[in-house]
Amino acid sequence: MQNDQYLPAFINYLKFEKRYSEHTVIAYKNDIQQFATFLEADFETSRWQEVSTVMVRSWMACLKNEEKSTHKTIHRKISSVKSFFKFLLRNGLVDTTPAEAVTLPKLSKRLPEFVKETEMQNLLNCTLHAGDKQEPGEKALWRNRTAALATQLFYETGIRLSELVNLQETQIDASYGQLKVVGKGNKERIIPLSAKLLALLKDYMQDKPVAEPRATECFVNEKGKKLYPKFFYNAVKTQMTQGDIKLKKKSPHVLRHTFATHLMNEGADINAVKELLGHSSLAATQVYTHNTIEKLKEVYKKAHPKAK
Numbered sequence: 190m191q192n193d194q195y196l197p198a199f200i201n202y203l204k205f206e207k208r209y210s211e212h213t214v215i216a217y218k219n220d221i222q223q224f225a226t227f228l229e230a231d232f233e234t235s236r237w238q239e240v241s242t243v244m245v246r247s248w249m250a251c252l253k254n255e256e257k258s259t260h261k262t263i264h265r266k267i268s269s270v271k272s273f274f275k276f277l278l279r280n281g282l283v284d285t286t287p288a289e290a291v292t293l294p295k296l297s298k299r300l301p302e303f304v305k306e307t308e309m310q311n312l313l314n315c316t317l318h319a320g321d322k323q324e325p326g327e328k329a330l331w332r333n334r335t336a337a338l339a340t341q342l343f344y345e346t347g348i349r350l351s352e353l354v355n356l357q358e359t360q361i362d363a364s365y366g367q368l369k370v371v372g373k374g375n376k377e378r379i380i381p382l383s384a385k386l387l388a389l390l391k392d393y394m395q396d397k398p399v400a401e402p403r404a405t406e407c408f409v410n411e412k413g414k415k416l417y418p419k420f421f422y423n424a425v426k427t428q429m430t431q432g433d434i435k436l437k438k439k440s441p442h443v444l445r446h447t448f449a450t451h452l453m454n455e456g457a458d459i460n461a462v463k464e465l466l467g468h469s470s471l472a473a474t475q476v477y478t479h480n481t482i483e484k485l486k487e488v489y490k491k492a493h494p495k496a497k
Contacts, residue, residue: 208375210351220269242287260294301446312432331411336424347448350441356407372467453481
């Protein structure tokens with residue numbers, strides 16, 4: 190595009206002002222670059238000021254015709270373009286936002302998958318012996334210890350993968366038994382820690398291998414260096430497989446869903462759950478109420494005389 194300087198400015202905005210994760214920023218960048226390629230090929234335009242609503246709708250139609258494009262993918266791509274044009278408008282680089290009039294495809298609401306309480310307890314019991322299940326050696330033992338502790342932390346705090354990857358030692362407050370998490374948009378929230386989990390974290394940090402310079406992150410590899418998202422994703426998947434969890438999807442995010450669902454099922458206030466999860470709106474948290482209602486129905490059927 191002729192105005193190719195606009196995209197780097199937008200990317201910097203996402204990185205440094207919105208504080209989006211690296212993965213999210215890359216997705217935005219790829220979506221907008223794909224749209225720019227489409228505009229040049231189909232409409233022979235290289236100026237964002239010339240983009241019209243018709244052009245955005247045409248791109249959406251093309252995406253719908255692609256076999257690999259799901260409603261969720263199309264929704265994300267058009268949302269990326271909408272955000273980009275809002276940024277351009279706010280900075281006086283365009284006069285209108287052509288994507289604003291485009292109606293996004295409706296997304297079917299999928300209920301979050303979660304691990305049942307009995308299965309979760311079995312999983313946590315398995316993590317206690319994680320260091321004994323793999324090949325011997327200090328490297329394997331440290332990685333298994335890290336995997337086991339991360340799995341417990343995901344479930345007991347509902348922390349996001351990106352939040353755990355960047356979790357600093359200073360964010361663990363042993364005096365008050367809590368965790369200060371820096372979430373999306375650089376927003377901070379406080380999550381209580383159980384005495385048992387806090388003790389495990391303190392022992393882990395005390396035993397950490399030391400690298401030069403010393404890593405300030407809580408979780409490190411056997412060389413004392415920062416770990417990356419893929420390690421934790423694979424670690425949780427392995428732990429859940431070994432724990433005989435039957436869910437098709439096994440990931441840190443499933444443990445986050447499990448954290449929220451178990452809280453709601455035990456009668457936690459939805460606003461409190463919202464704060465613990467770091468949701469910006471209550472709507473995002475309300476999806477967990479469905480599981481709570483299902484549990485109440487079971488209780489009603491078992492306990493009420495007229496339900497039988």
